[in-house]
Amino acid sequence: MAWFLKSYHRLLPFLAPHRLIILAALGCTAGFVATTPLLAYMVGRLTKFFGDGDLRSITELAWETLGVFIVRGLFQFGQDTLMAKAALDTITDLRAQVYAHLQKLDLACFASQRTGDLTMRLTGDIDRLGEIVRRFFYQFVPCVLTIVAVVSYLIFLNWQLTLVTMIIAPGIGWLFGWFGTRLSDLSRTSQDQIADLSSMLFEIFSAIRIIRAFAAEDYEKERFVKLSDENRLARFRTEQIKAVQYPIIGLLQALSVLLVFWVGTWQISLHNLSAEQFASFAAGIGLLLDPVRMITENLNELRQADGSADRVFELFELMPTVLESPKARVLAPVQGRIELQNINFAYTDGRQVLNGVNLQIEPGEVVALVGPSGSGKSSLVNLLPRFYDPLSGTVSIDGIDVRNVTFASLRRQIGIVPQETLLFSGTVAQNIAYGCNLGPEELPDEVIEAAKIANAHEFIMDLPNGYRTQMSEGGRGLSGGQRQRIAIARAVLLDPKILILDEATSALDNESEALVQAALDRLMKMKGRTVIIVAHRLSTIRDADRILVLDRGQIIEEGNHLSLLAGGKVYASLYNRQFERTPA
Numbered sequence: 001m002a003w004f005l006k007s008y009h010r011l012l013p014f015l016a017p018h019r020l021i022i023l024a025a026l027g028c029t030a031g032f033v034a035t036t037p038l039l040a041y042m043v044g045r046l047t048k049f050f051g052d053g054d055l056r057s058i059t060e061l062a063w064e065t066l067g068v069f070i071v072r073g074l075f076q077f078g079q080d081t082l083m084a085k086a087a088l089d090t091i092t093d094l095r096a097q098v099y100a101h102l103q104k105l106d107l108a109c110f111a112s113q114r115t116g117d118l119t120m121r122l123t124g125d126i127d128r129l130g131e132i133v134r135r136f137f138y139q140f141v142p143c144v145l146t147i148v149a150v151v152s153y154l155i156f157l158n159w160q161l162t163l164v165t166m167i168i169a170p171g172i173g174w175l176f177g178w179f180g181t182r183l184s185d186l187s188r189t190s191q192d193q194i195a196d197l198s199s200m201l202f203e204i205f206s207a208i209r210i211i212r213a214f215a216a217e218d219y220e221k222e223r224f225v226k227l228s229d230e231n232r233l234a235r236f237r238t239e240q241i242k243a244v245q246y247p248i249i250g251l252l253q254a255l256s257v258l259l260v261f262w263v264g265t266w267q268i269s270l271h272n273l274s275a276e277q278f279a280s281f282a283a284g285i286g287l288l289l290d291p292v293r294m295i296t297e298n299l300n301e302l303r304q305a306d307g308s309a310d311r312v313f314e315l316f317e318l319m320p321t322v323l324e325s326p327k328a329r330v331l332a333p334v335q336g337r338i339e340l341q342n343i344n345f346a347y348t349d350g351r352q353v354l355n356g357v358n359l360q361i362e363p364g365e366v367v368a369l370v371g372p373s374g375s376g377k378s379s380l381v382n383l384l385p386r387f388y389d390p391l392s393g394t395v396s397i398d399g400i401d402v403r404n405v406t407f408a409s410l411r412r413q414i415g416i417v418p419q420e421t422l423l424f425s426g427t428v429a430q431n432i433a434y435g436c437n438l439g440p441e442e443l444p445d446e447v448i449e450a451a452k453i454a455n456a457h458e459f460i461m462d463l464p465n466g467y468r469t470q471m472s473e474g475g476r477g478l479s480g481g482q483r484q485r486i487a488i489a490r491a492v493l494l495d496p497k498i499l500i501l502d503e504a505t506s507a508l509d510n511e512s513e514a515l516v517q518a519a520l521d522r523l524m525k526m527k528g529r530t531v532i533i534v535a536h537r538l539s540t541i542r543d544a545d546r547i548l549v550l551d552r553g554q555i556i557e558e559g560n561h562l563s564l565l566a567g568g569k570v571y572a573s574l575y576n577r578q579f580e581r582t583p584a
C-alpha cells in the first residue's frame with residue numbers, strides 16, 4: 001500500500017474542498033454495501049422455501065427482494081452521481097492549478113520542457129487521474145467495504161469455512177501484486193513513449209516547411225515509425241501480461257469455490273451448519289467474486305496510473321528562478337531611462353553569455369544592438385522585462401531596480417515585437433488587442449488606428465471577414481511580414497514607454513520588408529519613447545541615435561552609424577560585408 005500512498009497522497013489537498021460531496025457519496029456507499037449480506041441471507045431463505053415447496057413464503061420473499069433491490073438502486077445512484085461530480089470537480093481544480101503554476105514559471109523552465117510533453121501532462125495524464133479518483137471511490141472503496149461486510153457475515157455463519165476460504169486469499173493477493181508491478185513498469189514506459197510521440201508530431205507539424213525543404217520526409221517517417229513501433233511493443237507486452245493474468249486468476253477463483261463446497265459439506269455432516277446457511281454462505285462467496293475481480297482491475301489501474309500522477313505532480317516541483325519579491329511595488333508610469341550595471345548572465349547550462357555589460361539609455365533614445373549571431377543581443381534585452389535575472393549586476397528603469405517592482409507593472413510598460421510572431425486563436429482584432437478581453441464581434445477604433453500605423457489595415461481588410469476573421473493556429477494563413485505587422489499593431493495599441501524590437505532573422509520579401517520597416521519607423525518615432533532594436537539587417541538602423549556592437553557578451557563598439565563606419569572596425573566590416581561595399 002506504500003506505493004499507493006506515495007503516488008496518490010498528493011491528490012488529498014485537491015480532494016479536501018469536495019469532502020462533503022465525497023462523504024455524502026460514501027454514505028450512499030455504506031447503504032449500498034449494507035444490503036449485500038442481506039442478499040446472501042435471502043438466498044439461504046429462498047433455498048429453504050424452495051426445498052419446502054412453500055409458495056406463499058417465496059412470494060413474500062420476492063417482494064422483500066424487490067424492495068431491497070430498489071433501495072440498493074437508489075443508494076447506487078446517489079453514490080455514482082455524487083462521486084462522478086467530486087472526481088470531475090477535483091480534476092478541474094487540479095488542471096487549473098497546474099496551469100496556474102505553469103504560468104508562474106519563467107522562460108528558463110519552459111525552455112527545458114518539451115511543449116508536446118507539457119500538453120500531454122495537462123490533458124491525458126490529468127484525465128487519467130480523474131478516472132482514478134472516480135474509480136477509487138466509485139468501485140474500489142465500495143468493493144473493499146462489500147468484502148468486509150460479506151466476510152463478517154460469513155464468519156458469523158461458520159468461521160471454519162470462512163477460514164479455509166481466506167487461506168487461499170494471500171496466494172491470490174501475491175499474484176495480483178506481481179502482475180501489478182509488471183504492468184506498472186510497462187505502463188510508465190508506454191506513457192513516456194506516447195509523450196515522445198506527441199512531442200515529435202508537434203515538432204514535425206511545426207517544421208513541416210523545413211522538412212519539405214530538406215526533402216527529409218523519409219528520415220522523419222523512419223524516426224516516427226521507430227518510436228511508434230517501440231510503443232506498440234510496450235503496449236503489446238502489457239496486453240500479453242493481462243492475457244495471462246485473467247485466466248490464472250479465474251482458475252484460482254473456481255478452485256476456491258469448489259474447496260468451499262467440499263468443506264461446507266463436511267461442516268453440515270458435523271451439524272455445525274444447516275443447508276440453508278450453506279446456501280447463504282455460497283451466495284456470500286458468489287457476491288465476493290465481483291468485488292475481488294474489480295479490486296484486481298482497480299489495483300492494476302491504480303498502479304498503471306501512478307505514472308500519470310508522477311508526471312502531473314512533477315510539474316509542481318518545477319520552480320521559477322525569477323521570482324516576484326513579496327515586497328515588490330507597482331512601477332509608476334516611467335520616463336524610459338534604462339541602466340544596466342555590471343551585468344553578468346548565464347543560462348542554466350552555466351556558459352557565460354553576458355560579461356560585465358554596462359549600459360545607460362536615455363528616455364526617448366533609439367538604441368540598436370548589433371553583433372554576430374549568438375553574441376547575446378536577445379539575452380540582453382530579455383533582462384529588461386525580467387524574463388531572466390542576471391547572475392550579478394542590476395537592471396534599472398528610471399533608477400528603480402526591476403527586481404523591486406511587480407511583474408505586471410514592469411511588463412505593461414515594455415512593448416515587445418518579437419522575432420517570430422505567433423498569433424492566438426481568435427479574431428484579428430482580438431489578436432491586436434491581445435490581453436484586453438475583446439469580444440469576437442468588438443472592433444474599437446483604436447484597433448483600426450493601430451493597424452493603420454502598423455501598415456496592417458489594408459491586408460486585414462482583404463481577409464474574408466476583415467478584422468473579425470478568425471485566425472488559425474499560430475496565424476498560419478498569414479505571411480511572416482503580415483504577422484509581424486500585427487505584432488507591431490499590438491505594440492502601437494499598448495503604447496509603451498519602452499519598446500523592444502527583436503528584428504526577424506528570416507528574410508522577408510522586398511515589399512513586405514519595406515512595409516514592416518515603414519511601420520517600425522512610425523512606431524519608433526511616436527511620442528519619444530525609448531527603443532531598443534535588436535538588428536540583423538544593418539540597413540534598418542542607420543537612423544538610430546546610438547549603435548552598440550556586441551561580441552561574445554561584451555559591448556565592443558559604440559557610436560552612431562556614421563562614426564562607427566568611419567571608425568572602420570567591427571561595425572564597419574559587418575556593414576560592408578552586408579552591403580558588399582568598400583569602407584568609406
Ligand SMILES: Nc1ncnc2c1ncn2[C@@H]1O[C@H](COP(=O)(O)OP(=O)(O)OP(=O)(O)O)[C@@H](O)[C@H]1O
Pocket residue numbers: 108111347348349353371372373374375376377378379380
Ligand atoms: N534558452 C537558452 N538556454 C541556453 N542557452 C541559450 C538560450 N538562449 C540563448 N542561448 C545561448 O546564449 C547565447 C546568446 O544567445 P542570444 O540569443 O542572446 O544571441 P543573439 O545575439 O540574440 O543571437 P541571434 O542574432 O542569432 O538572435 C548563444 O550562445 C545561445 O546559444
